[in-house]
Amino acid sequence: MPDTANPAPMNAPSRRKFRREGEERRRQDLIEATLDSVAEHGLQGATLRTIALRAGVTAGLIRHYFPGKEELLQEAYTTLVGRMTEQAKAALVMEDASPRQRLAAFITANLNAPIIDARVFSLWATFIGRANADPALAHAHREGYLGFRNEVEAVVADVLAAERRKADASQLRHHAIAINAIIDGLWIEGCLAGEMFSPGELAAIGIRAVEAELGLAPPKHDPEP
Template sequence: MSRRSFHRAGEGERRQELITATLDCVAELGLQGATVRQIAAKAGVTGGLIRHYFAGKDEMMQAAYEELMAGMTGAAIAAADRGGATARERLRDFIVANLTPPVTDGRTLSLWASFISHVRTDPTFARIHRESYLAFLSALEQLIAAFLRECDQPADPVHCRQLAIAINGLIDGLWLEGTIAGDLFMETPLPAIALNSVEALLGGLRLSDLE
């Protein structure tokens, strides 16, 4: 395991470096192997400095999980936020971003799998997961509503929420299968499968490029 070289950093930057080191250690060693000592070595700091920022390992893991979930959600939201794009393009970009790197890579899956069991047993993990899910759902809901209005279709909030829940479930399933066994989807890439499936949920409204 490589060790980062020491450099002076501000409070916020140092805390972020420790969170990054925590994620690196969990990805390499798992939750049990990612000890405070290992994390300190990875970050190039002392255990005493870690205690300045975090009360203990549990708090570090919670911060790392929050960082992981924010990164996954943020990548998709950022992809859909390009200026001048139509509502159709923004919704399509959002879906594609959830099924392409960096969201779909082995490291992200390993981290997610390491943390997810704690959602049912740790209230802080449960809160982080819930907030991340609701933020993702809200972004998707807004994209769906804008797309429907662009297509001169009714955008009832209840219907948009139901569509967002269904599309999120579809994305989650494809993300999990594709990240575990991506070689099974070489003939038809996951984004194309997702777009075709979402179009069906949207009553045949097109998201893929028109020919």
């Protein structure tokens, strides 16, 4: 392979060809390339040149869309968090289903692809590892966590109401914290060592653990006639 990919016949100092993409598209591509780079090489390996290469542009262009690397990373993280919470909550918008079914579906959705995903986990861990030093990161996490937990708490309240059981705010909060922990813990293991579990196993474990936490009677099997 020649040392230049330029097919120009003469060694005229020809420039690289390029296309002008829409602004929003370019920004989106750059953010995606950033997330890819961070997931693959970590924060240290995500250099402007690496990111630009992945996005199919040259490094200088990044400065045209972002004031600096810091801001690019910040926007990339915001995008990631938004995507994660959006996906996680999407499983809750089932109409015409019993609260208990909605809860089970929520757990199942959170413990299978695409939420169980090694790349997303890498990104989450890489960024959250900086939360101590970066208050903005810590704040973003807390927002996402509390939003998630509130969703859980609402479903739990529905489930208990449907079972005609009363629970005060403190009990509700504890249930939500525990259920959140169960989902988070199983999510981590699924992402880190997915092949150690058979398909659907994590979701089954999660549902059982959550229902035990709420003191729900185990569901009946189809009774023998």
